[in-house]
Amino acid sequence: MATKIKNLNYIFNPKSIAVIGASQIEEKVGGVVLGNLVNGKYKGKIIPVNPKYTEILGLKCYSSLSEFGRVDCAIITTPSAIVPQIAEECGKLGVKSLIVLSGGFGEVGNKDLETRLRNAVAKYEMALIGVNCLGVLDTKTGVDSIFLPMHKLQRPPAGGVAFITQSGAVGSSVIDMVAYYGVGVSKFISYGNATNLNEIDCLEFLEQDSETKQIILYIEGTKDGKRLYEVMKRINRKKPIVVLKAGRAEKGSKAAFSHTGNLAGNYLAYKAAFRQAKIIEAENLDELFDFIKIFNQPLPVTGGIAVLTNGGGLGIITTDAIESSGLRLADFSARANNTLKKILPPYASVNNPLDLIADAKPELYNSAVEVLMEDATVGALIIIVLFQVPAMNESIIEVLERASGDRRKPIIVIGVGGEYVSRFRRELERRGVPTYGSPQAGVAALKKFFEYSKFKGVLKE
Amino acid sequence: MATKIKNLNYIFNPKSIAVIGASQIEEKVGGVVLGNLVNGKYKGKIIPVNPKYTEILGLKCYSSLSEFGRVDCAIITTPSAIVPQIAEECGKLGVKSLIVLSGGFGEVGNKDLETRLRNAVAKYEMALIGVNCLGVLDTKTGVDSIFLPMHKLQRPPAGGVAFITQSGAVGSSVIDMVAYYGVGVSKFISYGNATNLNEIDCLEFLEQDSETKQIILYIEGTKDGKRLYEVMKRINRKKPIVVLKAGRAEKGSKAAFSHTGNLAGNYLAYKAAFRQAKIIEAENLDELFDFIKIFNQPLPVTGGIAVLTNGGGLGIITTDAIESSGLRLADFSARANNTLKKILPPYASVNNPLDLIADAKPELYNSAVEVLMEDATVGALIIIVLFQVPAMNESIIEVLERASGDRRKPIIVIGVGGEYVSRFRRELERRGVPTYGSPQAGVAALKKFFEYSKFKGVLKE
Numbered sequence: 001m002a003t004k005i006k007n008l009n010y011i012f013n014p015k016s017i018a019v020i021g022a023s024q025i026e027e028k029v030g031g032v033v034l035g036n037l038v039n040g041k042y043k044g045k046i047i048p049v050n051p052k053y054t055e056i057l058g059l060k061c062y063s064s065l066s067e068f069g070r071v072d073c074a075i076i077t078t079p080s081a082i083v084p085q086i087a088e089e090c091g092k093l094g095v096k097s098l099i100v101l102s103g104g105f106g107e108v109g110n111k112d113l114e115t116r117l118r119n120a121v122a123k124y125e126m127a128l129i130g131v132n133c134l135g136v137l138d139t140k141t142g143v144d145s146i147f148l149p150m151h152k153l154q155r156p157p158a159g160g161v162a163f164i165t166q167s168g169a170v171g172s173s174v175i176d177m178v179a180y181y182g183v184g185v186s187k188f189i190s191y192g193n194a195t196n197l198n199e200i201d202c203l204e205f206l207e208q209d210s211e212t213k214q215i216i217l218y219i220e221g222t223k224d225g226k227r228l229y230e231v232m233k234r235i236n237r238k239k240p241i242v243v244l245k246a247g248r249a250e251k252g253s254k255a256a257f258s259h260t261g262n263l264a265g266n267y268l269a270y271k272a273a274f275r276q277a278k279i280i281e282a283e284n285l286d287e288l289f290d291f292i293k294i295f296n297q298p299l300p301v302t303g304g305i306a307v308l309t310n311g312g313g314l315g316i317i318t319t320d321a322i323e324s325s326g327l328r329l330a331d332f333s334a335r336a337n338n339t340l341k342k343i344l345p346p347y348a349s350v351n352n353p354l355d356l357i358a359d360a361k362p363e364l365y366n367s368a369v370e371v372l373m374e375d376a377t378v379g380a381l382i383i384i385v386l387f388q389v390p391a392m393n394e395s396i397i398e399v400l401e402r403a404s405g406d407r408r409k410p411i412i413v414i415g416v417g418g419e420y421v422s423r424f425r426r427e428l429e430r431r432g433v434p435t436y437g438s439p440q441a442g443v444a445a446l447k448k449f450f451e452y453s454k455f456k457g458v459l460k461e
Numbered sequence: 462m463a464t465k466i467k468n469l470n471y472i473f474n475p476k477s478i479a480v481i482g483a484s485q486i487e488e489k490v491g492g493v494v495l496g497n498l499v500n501g502k503y504k505g506k507i508i509p510v511n512p513k514y515t516e517i518l519g520l521k522c523y524s525s526l527s528e529f530g531r532v533d534c535a536i537i538t539t540p541s542a543i544v545p546q547i548a549e550e551c552g553k554l555g556v557k558s559l560i561v562l563s564g565g566f567g568e569v570g571n572k573d574l575e576t577r578l579r580n581a582v583a584k585y586e587m588a589l590i591g592v593n594c595l596g597v598l599d600t601k602t603g604v605d606s607i608f609l610p611m612h613k614l615q616r617p618p619a620g621g622v623a624f625i626t627q628s629g630a631v632g633s634s635v636i637d638m639v640a641y642y643g644v645g646v647s648k649f650i651s652y653g654n655a656t657n658l659n660e661i662d663c664l665e666f667l668e669q670d671s672e673t674k675q676i677i678l679y680i681e682g683t684k685d686g687k688r689l690y691e692v693m694k695r696i697n698r699k700k701p702i703v704v705l706k707a708g709r710a711e712k713g714s715k716a717a718f719s720h721t722g723n724l725a726g727n728y729l730a731y732k733a734a735f736r737q738a739k740i741i742e743a744e745n746l747d748e749l750f751d752f753i754k755i756f757n758q759p760l761p762v763t764g765g766i767a768v769l770t771n772g773g774g775l776g777i778i779t780t781d782a783i784e785s786s787g788l789r790l791a792d793f794s795a796r797a798n799n800t801l802k803k804i805l806p807p808y809a810s811v812n813n814p815l816d817l818i819a820d821a822k823p824e825l826y827n828s829a830v831e832v833l834m835e836d837a838t839v840g841a842l843i844i845i846v847l848f849q850v851p852a853m854n855e856s857i858i859e860v861l862e863r864a865s866g867d868r869r870k871p872i873i874v875i876g877v878g879g880e881y882v883s884r885f886r887r888e889l890e891r892r893g894v895p896t897y898g899s900p901q902a903g904v905a906a907l908k909k910f911f912e913y914s915k916f917k918g919v920l921k922e
Contacts, residue, residue, distance in 0.1 A: 027851040103818075108808045152849040152881045167774020169819070169847050173877035176849060180879030220777060246777045249784030284901035285778060285877060286747075313628020316681060316707045317746060323710030347569045357564075358630070386630050388614040388637060390488040416634035416746060418641030420613045440745035 004197060007127035008205045010096035012138040012187060014072030015044045018065050018095075020086055021077035021102075022048030024056050029101055029147040030077040034059075036150060041142030047071060065089060073097045075135065075145045080104030083131070084116040091124030099145045100130030106193055107132050114195055121196045133192025134168035137175070139185050140211060146188070148172055157430075159184010160213030161292055164202045166191060166220050170246070170285070174216070177289050182430040186211035200224065200231050207235045214240050214295045216288065220247040225269065233277035240452055242291045244282045245270045278455040280448045290445045293434040297410035299453040302379035303461050304330025305446070306372045307353035309384035310360045310392070314416065315353030318382055318439035325447045329353070336375035343367045358389045362396040369403045369411075379459070380450075381411040382442060387424050388417060397427055404433040410449060412442045465658060468588035469666045471557035473599045473648060475533030476505045479526050479556075481547055482538035482563075483509030485517050490562055490608040491538040495520075497611060502603030508532060526550060534558045536596065536606045541565030544592070545577040552585030560606045561591030567654055568593055575656055582657045594653025595629035598636070600646050601672060607649070609633055618891075620645010621674030622753055625663045627652060627681050631707070631746070635677070638750050643891040647672035661685065661692050668696045675701050675756045677749065681708040686730070694738035701913055703741045703752045706731045739916040741909045751906045754895040758871035760914040763840035764922045765791025766907070767833045768814035770845035771821045771853070775877065776814030779843055779900035786908045790814070797836040804828045819850045823857040830864045830872075840920070841911075842872040843903060848885050849878060858888055865894040871910060873903045 017037060023030035030050065037046050038057050048056045051063040062068045065086075070093045076083055080102045090098060098121065105114035114131065121128045129135055135145030139158040146153065153172055156179040165171030168190045175188055186209065189202050199219055206212045215235065222228045232241055248267035274281045282288035305322055307329065309315035322329060329352045332340070340350045343364065348357050356364050365383065372378045383403065385396060403411050413428055413435045415421045425435040436442035453459035478498060484491035491511065498507050499518050509517045512524040523529045526547070531554045537547055541563045551559060559582065566575035575592065582589045590596055596606030600619040607614065614633055617640040626632030629651045636649055647670065650663050660680055667673045676696065683689045693702055709728035735742045743749035766783055768790065770776035783790060790813045793801070801811045804825065809818050817825050826844065833839045844864065846857060864872050874889055874896045876882045886896040897903035914920035 029851070032851055104808060108810075147851065148849040149851060154879050154881070165774075167772070167777070169770075169772020170774035170778065172849060173772070173775065173847065176878035176882065180883075218774070220774070244778075246774065246781055248781045284782065285899045286901055309630075311628070311630020311634070313626075313631035313679070313681070313707065314634065316628070317631065317705075320707055320709045321745065347565060349569075386634065388609040388633060390490070390493050390608065390610060417637035418615050420615070421637065422641075438746045440747055 003125040004127045005201050005205050007096045007125065008197070010072045011099060011127055011129060011136055012143055013141050014097065014143065016047060016071040016073070017042070017044060017143065018047040018049050018068065018071045018074040019077065020049040020065060020074055022050050022053070022056050022061060024053055032147045032149050033075055033077060033101070033145055036144045036146070040144050040150070042144065043142065065093060070094045073099065075099045075101065077101050077147070080110065080113060080131070084113065084120050087117055087120040087126070091120060091126060095126065097127040098129070099135035100128060100195070101133060101135055101145060101147060103132040105131045105195070114193065118195050128196035129189060129191055131193050131195050134172055134190035136190070137188035146172060154179035156185040157182055158186070160186055160211065160296070161216060162186045162206045162209065162212040162214070163188045163216045164191065164199055164206070165189070165218040166199065167218060168192065170218050174285070174289060178292065181426055183293055194223070198223065200228050203231050203235055207239065212239060214292070215242070216292055217241060217243045218288070219243065219245055225273070229273045229277060232279055236277055236279055240280060240295050242280045242282055242288060243274060244285065244288045278452070280452060286441065287444060290436060290441045291448050293429070294410065294412060294445045294449045296432055297404070297434060297449070298407050299456060299458040300379035300410055300450060301458055302376070303328055303450065303459065304377050304379050305382060306330050306332070306378045306380070307382045307384065308356060308365065308368055309353055310356045310358055310389060311384060311386035312355045314384045314386065314414070314439060315355055318384060318414065318443065319353055321439045321443035325443055327443065327447055327450065330377045330379065333375050333377050336371050336377070339371045340368065343371070358386065359391045361391050362393060362399045365396065366399045366402070369399070373406055373408050378409065380409055380446060382414060382446070383411055384414045384439070387415055387421050397424065397431070400428055400433050401431045404431070412436060412446060414439055414442045464586040465588045466662050466666050468557045468586065469658070471533045472560060472588055472590060472597055473604055474602050475558065475604065477508060477532040477534070478503070478505060478604065479508040479510050479529065479532045479535040480538065481510040481526060481535055483511050483514070483517050483522060485514055493608045493610050494536055494538060494562070494606055497605045497607070501605050501611070503605065504603065526554060531555045534560065536560045536562065538562050538608070541571065541574060541592070545574065545581050548578055548581040548587070552581060552587060556587065558588040559590070560596040561589060561656070562594060562596055562606060562608060564593040566592045566656070575654065579656050589657035590650060591653050592656050595633055595651035597651070598649035607633060615640035617646040618643055619647070621647055621672070621757070622677060623647045623667045623670065623673040623675070624649045624677045625652065625660055625667070626650070626679040627660065628679060629653065631679050635746070635750060639753065642887055644754055655684070659684065661689055664692050664696055668700065673700060675753070676703070677753055678702060678704045679749070680704065680706055686734070690734045690738060693740055697738060697740055701741060701756050703743055703749060704735060705743045705746070705749045739913070741913060747902065748905060751897060751902045752909050754890070755871065755873060755906045755910045757893055758865070758895060758910070759868050760917060760919040761840035761871055761911060762919055763837070764789055764911065764920065765838045765840050766843060767791050767793070767839045767841070768843045768845065769817060769826065769829055770814055771817045771819055771850060772845065772847040773816050775845045775847065775875070775900060776816055779845060779875065779904065780814055782900045782904035786904055788904065788908055788911065791838045791840065794836050794838050797832050797838070800832045801829065804832070819847065820852045822852050823854060823860045826857060827860045827863070830860070834867055834869050839870065841870055841907060843875060843907070844872055845875045845900070848876055848882050858885065858892070861889055861894050862892045865892070873897060873907060875900055875903045
């Protein structure tokens with residue numbers, strides 16, 4: 001592995017971080033980043049650098065990094081014009097890694113400035129994340145260069161999902177959604193212009209990262225499509241990759257170019273490559289978010305889906321979504337049907353979707369799930385809960401957690417509604433149960449999960 | 462208009478309501494409904510009826526309605542077997558309208574029981590909503606028979622959107638979503654088995670209802686497709702109708718039949734009819750919800766869309782969505798370009814999508830919106846806000862409210878994220894500004910709105 005990729009370890013697990021361009025002004029990038037490090041989980045040494053100040057947030061502020069000495073990682077937030085000379089200074093001091101948040105390089109026409117920076121960084125074999133980016137978040141070590149304040153943008157808990165994003169705006173928006181629902185994240189990397197390290201380097205680093213079980217990738221373009229394809233194909237076998245490719249159509253592609261200076265390329269070529277490598281492609285941001293959550297579930301071994309519901313109409317909509325997406329409902333075995341008949345009230349009929357009727361209590365869900373977990377015709381369970389009905393109560397959470405913890409079959413939970421439903425969904429997500437806000441979203445995620453299971457040779461139909 | 466439809470007025474604006482089957486047990490349907498009336502906005506007289514009790518929630522409870530006498534409306538929550546005789550009793554007393562929440566009729570095979578009820582109701586020309594439903598909500602008069610407790614299912618504020626739903630589960634879920642975002646609703650009707658009044662009757666009633674400006678319809682099937690088509694076509698010219706047809710595919714259709722006893726029919730025939738009548742069809746629940754919010758905006762007169770953003774990547778994704786949906790970006794006039802150049806910082810370039818860069822303050826949004834409102838090339842504005850960046854603050858709400866209040870062009874706001882973003886979105890929705898949680902959702906809604914504008918002859922391209 002190249003030294004610069006190895007040096008990424010100093011970005012995610014540094015003993016010391018300098019914030020070059022640190023600020024006393026809270027809303028400035030250098031102020032937000034320093035504040036997030038000081039008030040966050042990071043336990044190492046923090047060194048603010050800015051000739052304007054002698055102290056920030058109770059820490060001694062240095063006029064230059066040389067005044068302090070070597071650090072493992074420097075986060076740079078200064079105007080772009082002086083970044084190359086700062087990088088040179090860092091290199092001389094033996095700094096191993098840089099995160100350059102500053103914009104104002106190739107993306108606005110300053111190609112020479114970016115080349116000077118690239119050369120300085122290469123000379124010292126430093127790892128550089130940036131420029132023109134949000135940098136990184138490590139939920140375990142607490143390294144956090146995302147210059148959006150914590151009270152505005154929540155940080156997710158530790159977990160197995162890693163993010164690589166070319167766009168800071170897209171990456172941070174998704175992180176915010178993910179954090180809201182409590183989905184666990186290992187590492188977040190916003191790499192911007194990819195001046196030194198690009199999406200391929202990040203992928204190869206995460207391939208080796210033991211915290212990362214699954215990778216989410218947002219790209220607008222790449223400089224080496226062939227190699228990206230090969231690396232993604234290799235990694236996807238071990239750690240599923242969900243990708244969103246933006247800058248597709250003519251104008252989108254043009255916009256992407258002026259955004260980070262990368263040519264977006266022909267989208268159809270990307271699409272074909274993803275399909276060839278069995279990469280899970282998200283068509284839009286909603287799908288990207290929806291596809292993240294299901295991969296903590298066991299891979300399905302058969303294609304039949306069981307739908308449980310306490311709201312008939314929601315069962316019908318889910319059935320429509322299943323059929324129109326090319327998936328199929330399970331035909332329950334005679335044995336399962338007989339057992340279900342015994343546990344269901346007399347006026348309920350045994351069908352799939354299985355309508356438990358609005359007065360179903362959590363215990364009835366539990367009994368029905370137990371029957372369907374046993375039934376070989378069922379490959380996956382979609383459990384729809386109208387949480388708002390009088391008969392439903394908090395104990396449904398344990399029932400659903402148990403169903404998800406069973407591990408014989410994947411389950412997803414669908415809950416449609418407002419604040420009350422959202423509380424249930426968040427609690428379930430915290431316990432590792434994938435939840436969706438609509439039948440459409442859940443079924444789309446399940447479809448991708450079935451495809452991945454097929455690719456892995458687990459689902460054989 | 463038939464007497465039974467006229468009598469719907471007694472359902473939505475009754476001077477007195479009897480709850481037959483009222484209960485002291487809070488979780489029972491008859492307990493929830495009585496509680497919601499007593500604790501809600503309804504100002505008329507409430508009469509609990511149940512031979513088991515002498516008092517509920519401080520109100521005198523009658524052993525039968527005859528003991529009390531005539532009311533304008535009776536909500537019936539008793540077991541199905543005794544509903545026909547209660548309806549007969551109500552008819553004799555001169556009750557004008559019934560809401561029967563009870564299930565256990567045709568949908569579980571008790572066709573004769575339902576016919577007996579239908580005949581009793583017809584004899585007295587009463588209006589009957591139900592059976593097997595949630596009944597109605599009137600946000601103005603406070604009539605509320607939705608048997609989901611208010612702390613679990615929020616009620617929306619008063620406004621112009623009316624709902625007609627065959628499924629209580631679907632209807633209540635959507636109402637809950639709508640209430641969460643504060644979208645204004647006039648009337649909600651869950652009509653279940655359509656024993657006496659069906660979706661066509663409800664549509665004709667809402668056609669005349671001065672509170673209702675727009676109609677949302679969820680149907681699984683109908684008994685008179687031809688008439689439904691004619692009525693929808695007529696009303697859609699005056700009040701836009703958004704429809705979700707469920708029970709489409711083979712199994713979905715079968716499930717719909719066992720749900721409310723209606724044949725779902727051939728979905729393609731429905732689809733063709735909707736297209737012919739220019740009805741706005743939602744493909745799924747997400748779309749149904751998304752399509753509701755945009756119709757309070759002025760109809761666009763030209764097809765060019767301006768995209769404003771403070772996050773480049775989100776602008777690119779939005780551009781992709783616009784192009785792939787067959788809409789188009791505006792080519793700003795030379796005059797607009799020149800003015801924009803003056804107000805934007807020197808490092809920002811004037812393009813569409815217009816990237817105001819992450820440090821854009823609300824004032825810059827305001828100036829850019831003013832320019833684009835003036836520019837004849839722009840038919841609609843998509844305003845993307847990364848609310849979480851340090852430069853953004855609460856005053857963006859006034860800027861966006863002013864943009865929406867301008868009324869020369871429709872605007873939508875896109876905000877992607879978690880709790881912090883959700884607070885902004887809810888405040889904006891309360892002020893009548895349509896917001897969306899993803900580019901995809903906003904663009905899909907805009908596409909339907911453009912089609913409707915074309916149908917109305919306002920958009921001419």
